[in-house]
Structures are given as structure tokens and as C-alpha cells.
Amino acid sequence: MGLLERLRKEWFILGIVLVIAVARLEPAVGVKGGPLKPEITITYIAVSAIFFNSGLSLKTEELTSALMHVKLHLFVQIFTLVFFPTAIWLFLQLLSITPINEWLLKGLQTVGCMPPPVSSAVILTKAVGGNE
Numbered sequence: 001m002g003l004l005e006r007l008r009k010e011w012f013i014l015g016i017v018l019v020i021a022v023a024r025l026e027p028a029v030g031v032k033g034g035p036l037k038p039e040i041t042i043t044y045i046a047v048s049a050i051f052f053n054s055g056l057s058l059k060t061e062e063l064t065s066a067l068m069h070v071k072l073h074l075f076v077q078i079f080t081l082v083f084f085p086t087a088i089w090l091f092l093q094l095l096s097i098t099p100i101n102e103w104l105l106k107g108l109q110t111v112g113c114m115p116p117p118v119s120s121a122v123i124l125t126k127a128v129g130g131n132e
Contacts, residue, residue: 012127050123057126080115088112 007014023030030036089112092105 054126085113 001009028034030038032039088109092109092112095105095108
């Protein structure tokens with residue numbers, strides 16, 4: 001495998017490394033209020049673009065097939081948004097009787113109630129050629 005072919009294959013990882021290197025050299029570009037305005041571009045534009053791009057890449061047949069799995073969708077939603085936060089809450093009730101710092105427990109409770117980062121999962125799944 002030649003160097004150019006390898007670079008084409010690993011474009012996503014190389015892009016991440018390049019962006020990290022540029023951010024290390026010039027961090028003022030990405031700070032709040034800086035030229036990139038991350039409080040706007042990341043919060044609204046980037047997340048919307050990721051979901052829009054992901055939606056454009058879906059095949060109609062795959063989308064209609066996925067929509068037919070109602071029981072699976074309900075299971076995933078209930079597990080992610082009800083079962084897991086409840087399990088974390090019960091675990092925290094047990095930990096609250098230990099000498100663990102109260103703020104650490106509050107942080108664990110906050111993280112336990114957050115849904116997984118779908119946008120990054122979509123990007124990484126697509127980057128390795130997986131089925132979204």
C-alpha cells in the first residue's frame with residue numbers, strides 16, 4: 001500500500017491529528033468569542049450539519065426497514081432514558097452512605113442521566129465503514 005493510498009484511507013484520523021496540532025499552535029482561534037465563535041458554530045451549526053449529513057446518506061429502503069422495528073426502538077429509548085438513570089440513582093443511594101464526596105456523587109448522577117453522544121457515534125461509525 002502506497003503512502004498516498006494510505007493517507008486517503010486514514011483521512012479522518014489524519015484530520016483529527018491536524019486539527020489538534022493547529023489548536024495546540026493557535027488556541028486563541030477556538031476560544032469563546034474568538035474568530036470561530038464556537039458558542040454559535042458548534043452549538044447550532046456543527047451539530048445540525050452532522051445530523052443533516054447523516055440523514056442525507058441514509059438509503060430510503062434502510063430507513064423504512066429501520067422504522068419497522070418499533071419494539072427495538074422502544075427498548076433502546078426506555079433502556080437509555082429510564083432504566084440506566086434509575087440504575088444509576090439506585091447505585092448512588094448505596095454510595096451516599098459511604099464517605100464519598102457529595103459533589104462526586106452529584107457529578108455521577110448528572111453523567112448517568114445524559115444520553116450517549118449520538119453525533120460522535122454516527123461520525124465514528126461512518127468513518128470505519130459501519131452501518132449507521
